[in-house]
Each structure stands twice: as structure tokens, then as C-alpha cells.
Amino acid sequence: MDNWILKSANTLVNEPQQERAVSADEVKVKVTYVLASNFDAVLYSGTGGAHYPKTIGRFAVGRVMEAGADCYGVEKNTRVLLKPTRPCGKCLSCKTGKEEKCSSVAIAGRDFDGFLRDFVVCKYTDVAPLPDSVTDIEALCTEAVALAERIYSRLALPAGSRVAVVGCSFAGNILAQVLQYHKLIPIVIDNSPAALDKARACGIYYSYLPDEDLAENIREATSGQLCDAAIYTTCSRLDPAITMRVLAEGKCAVLAGFAPIDFNIPARELCDRNISLTSVMSGYDYTDTAINLLVHDAVNTDVFEKEILTEYDPNAVYKAMSETVGTRKNKMIIFKMIL
Numbered sequence: 001m002d003n004w005i006l007k008s009a010n011t012l013v014n015e016p017q018q019e020r021a022v023s024a025d026e027v028k029v030k031v032t033y034v035l036a037s038n039f040d041a042v043l044y045s046g047t048g049g050a051h052y053p054k055t056i057g058r059f060a061v062g063r064v065m066e067a068g069a070d071c072y073g074v075e076k077n078t079r080v081l082l083k084p085t086r087p088c089g090k091c092l093s094c095k096t097g098k099e100e101k102c103s104s105v106a107i108a109g110r111d112f113d114g115f116l117r118d119f120v121v122c123k124y125t126d127v128a129p130l131p132d133s134v135t136d137i138e139a140l141c142t143e144a145v146a147l148a149e150r151i152y153s154r155l156a157l158p159a160g161s162r163v164a165v166v167g168c169s170f171a172g173n174i175l176a177q178v179l180q181y182h183k184l185i186p187i188v189i190d191n192s193p194a195a196l197d198k199a200r201a202c203g204i205y206y207s208y209l210p211d212e213d214l215a216e217n218i219r220e221a222t223s224g225q226l227c228d229a230a231i232y233t234t235c236s237r238l239d240p241a242i243t244m245r246v247l248a249e250g251k252c253a254v255l256a257g258f259a260p261i262d263f264n265i266p267a268r269e270l271c272d273r274n275i276s277l278t279s280v281m282s283g284y285d286y287t288d289t290a291i292n293l294l295v296h297d298a299v300n301t302d303v304f305e306k307e308i309l310t311e312y313d314p315n316a317v318y319k320a321m322s323e324t325v326g327t328r329k330n331k332m333i334i335f336k337m338i339l
Contacts, residue, residue, distance in 0.1 A: 002337065003055045003117040003126045004314050006109075006111040009046025011120055012056065012315045017117055027074055027127060028066040029082060029120045035059040035140040036314075038169075038235045039258040039319035045111055048259075050110045057116030057335075058084045058108045058258070061130065061139045064141075073125035080127035081139050081291070082115050084108040085284040118313060118337060121205070128287050134294045140334065141301050143258075144171045145290035146283020148178035150254055151231060155281060159183035160230040162221065164246040167236025168195040168207070170330055171257055174299055175231060176204050181298040187221050189214065189242060198303045199331050210242055218246045227251065234281075235259040241266045255279040305331045 003017040022028050027120050034057045037324035042048040064078045074080065086106045087099035094102050108114040130139050148171075157163070165176045175260060176186035176199060187206040188199045196207040206221045208214055218226060226248040232240055234257035243253050244266055253275055269276060283290060293299060309317070312335060319331070 001118040004056055005049060006043060006056045007053050008143065010044060010315075010319065012044065012318070017055075020121060020279065021065045022068050024068040024070040025123055026068050026121055027064050027071055027080075027124045028191055029062040029080060029122070029127060030065050031060050031062040031082070031115055031118060031120060031337045032065060033136050033140060033308075034116050034335040034337060035303050036321060036335060037137055037318055038106075040114075040322065041318045042259045042261065044318035047262075048110060054109060055113035055115070055117055056109045057114035059114035059140050059143055060084075061136045062115075062120065064336075066121070067124065071155055074124045074127060074129060076315060079132055079136070079139075081142050081287065082108070082120060083126050084143050084286055085129060085282045086112065086126060096112075098283040100285045102115050102284070104234070107282060116244040116335065128291060130291065133293050133330045134291060137306065137334065138294055138301050139291075140332065141299065142287060142290045142294065144174040145178060145299055146286035147171060147256065147258070147280060148175040148283075149286045149293065150173065150283050151254055151280050152178060152182055152184070153286075154278065155219070155229050155254070157184060157228055160185065162187060162225075163220070163228040164189060164227040164243070165233070166190075166230060166240075166243050166246075167233030167238055168192070168199050169233060169235060169329075170332065172233040172236065172302060173199055173202065173303070173330055175256070177202050177232070177299045178293065180204065181293070187227060187246070188219065189238070189246070190236070191238060195330055199305050201290050202300045212237060214242070215245070229254065231256050231296075233257045234261050234263070242253070242265065244269045244273065244275060245275070250274045252276045252278065255281075255283065303330065306329065306334060308334045308336050310336045330332060
């Protein structure tokens with residue numbers, strides 16, 4: 001049985017996993033698809049903070065093969081999303097029964113074993129049943145939608161507010177779509193014309209290159225008032241200073257994404273213009289909301305190019321992704337685990 005374990009930086013080894021019985025509140029899930037992500041690529045490169053050995057794979061869907069007697073709402077043959085985040089169980093919020101406010105969310109592939117393996121046994125609360133109208137491939141986008149919904153909730157902006165999205169990769173595109181669904185006005189900035197074309201295909205009207213015309217384009221799009229918020233997608237490799245320069249004074253900048261990549265923030269400009277800064281690096285506690293958005297076609301996932309791998313060496317896949325993390329715009333690379 002496949003079980004891809006990250007033994008050290010740049011070294012994935014396929015080792016059979018040990019079988020174990022399913023307890024009353026657990027399910028055994030046959031993994032069907034795993035989405036290769038920039039987050040996994042960063043872990044693979046050795047810069048993501050994983051403690052070895054660790055099974056990699058943050059985003060996955062599967063089918064329940066066994067369900068314990070005390071599992072509520074999940075039974076055999078149910079299609080499920082394997083939740084990529086869990087409460088840490090150690091912080092004050094977790095210890096006082098407020099897991100939804102966990103301050104140190106655990107992430108699959110880094111803090112607990114991920115899903116690039118044939119079978120997963122976990123608590124039934126760590127999976128989310130999928131409606132028939134949401135395909136397995138669409139479901140792999142759930143965490144990106146949840147991330148966007150969490151950002152929207154944190155910003156708490158009124159309808160019509162203008163929000164810059166710096167970086168229109170997979171997560172950035174979905175983020176812009178979710179903002180537009182909530183009647184905000186996304187302004188997408190990216191150095192890839194193809195990524196901007198995909199944004200426009202999703203109905204994102206304001207889509208700009210970060211060139212010499214950007215400042216004028218932003219002023220025109222905002223009637224000279226600049227943006228009410230700006231979101232920098234951490235895997236975009238664009239200049240973070242763009243985020244500060246498109247913001248109106250006293251507004252909020254958000255660092256968002258899945259991959260913990262190092263970059264420099266222009267602190268002086270941040271302080272001089274009284275800009276607040278926050279970060280959102282997961283869609284924790286917004287999974288159900290995200291699935292509901294997918295059910296109601298709030299996000300168009302058809303626009304993404306998809307490469308489904310049935311024969312693969314994850315070492316080669318993640319090595320390529322870690323080397324070209326900034327250039328893979330709007331492409332979903334998917335491991336098919338069941339043939």
C-alpha cells in the first residue's frame with residue numbers, strides 16, 4: 001500500500017503503513033485523489049517546518065470504507081473531504097472547549113501525517129461528507145475556498161469595497177472569485193497574462209500587470225481613493241511592496257496562502273501610512289461554508305488546467321514544483337490514488 005513519507009528534505013520514501021483497527025468514533029478512508037500543492041513542495045524542500053518522518057499531502061478526498069459505531073453522519077461508501085487542518089489540542093482555546101478559536105492550528109503534512117497514502121484512519125469529525133453535486137476534483141479546491149471565506153470574514157468589509165489581490169495563482173484566483181461572490185470588488189494583480197486571462201474568464205473585471213501603468217490603473221479602478229484592503233498571496237513571488245502601495249491610508253493588508261515562503265515587508269511604508277497587517281494561512285473552521293459555496297457554484301474551478309497523474313514519482317513532482325513554485329499559474333496537479 002502506498003504511503004509516501006518525507007524522511008528528510010528532498011527525500012520521499014514509499015513505505016507500507018501499518019494496519020490498525022477502527023475505533024467507535026473513527027472512519028477508515030480509501031484516498032482517491034491528492035492535490036499536489038505549493039505547501040507540500042515547500043515541505044519537500046526542507047523549509048516548511050515539518051518534523052521528519054511525516055507522510056506528505058495536505059489536500060485529499062476519499063471514500064469511507066469502514067465507520068465506527070459512534071460515527072454520526074458518516075457511513076460506509078460516503079465520499080468525504082479529508083480535512084487538512086485540526087485543532088492543536090494544546091492552546092488555551094482548545095483546553096477550554098473553544099477549538100474553533102485554536103491559536104496554533106495543526107496542518108496535514110507538517111504537524112500530523114498527510115494524505116499521500118492509500119488509507120487514512122481518523123476521527124469521523126476530521127472528514128467532511130461531500131454532496132453529490134460536488135465532484136472529487138472540485139472538492140480538492142475546498143481549502144482554497146475556505147481560506148478565502150476566512151479572509152472575507154476577517155476583513156468584514158461592506159459591499160462595494162475594493163480589494164486588491166496580489167498574485168492570481170490557484171489560491172489567488174479562487175480568493176478573487178469568493179470576494180466577488182460576496183459583492184466586493186476584487187482588483188487582481190499578477191505578472192502572468194495567462195493568469196489574468198483566467199481571472200477575466202471568471203468575471204474578474206479589474207485584472208492588471210504590475211507594470212509602470214499599475215498605479216494609474218488602480219487609481220482609475222478606485223476613483224482615486226485606492227483600495228480598502230489588499231491581500232498578498234504568499235506564493236506569488238511578486239514584490240510585497242505592491243500590497244502597500246495600492247492601499248488607502250489606514251487600511252488593512254493581509255498575507256494569505258498555504259506556503260510559508262520568506263519575503264520582506266516594507267515596514268517603514270507600513271508604519272508611515274498606518275496600515276494594519278494580518279495573516280491567514282489556512283481555511284480552518286470554514287470547511288462546511290466552503291463546501292456550500294461549491295454547491296452553489298460560487299467558484300468556477302473549470303478554468304484551472306488539470307493534470308491527473310496515474311503513474312508518478314512524487315519526488316520528481318515536488319522537486320519540479322519547489323524549483324518553479326512561482327511559475328505554475330492556475331494548474332492543478334493531482335495524484336490519482338485509486339486505479
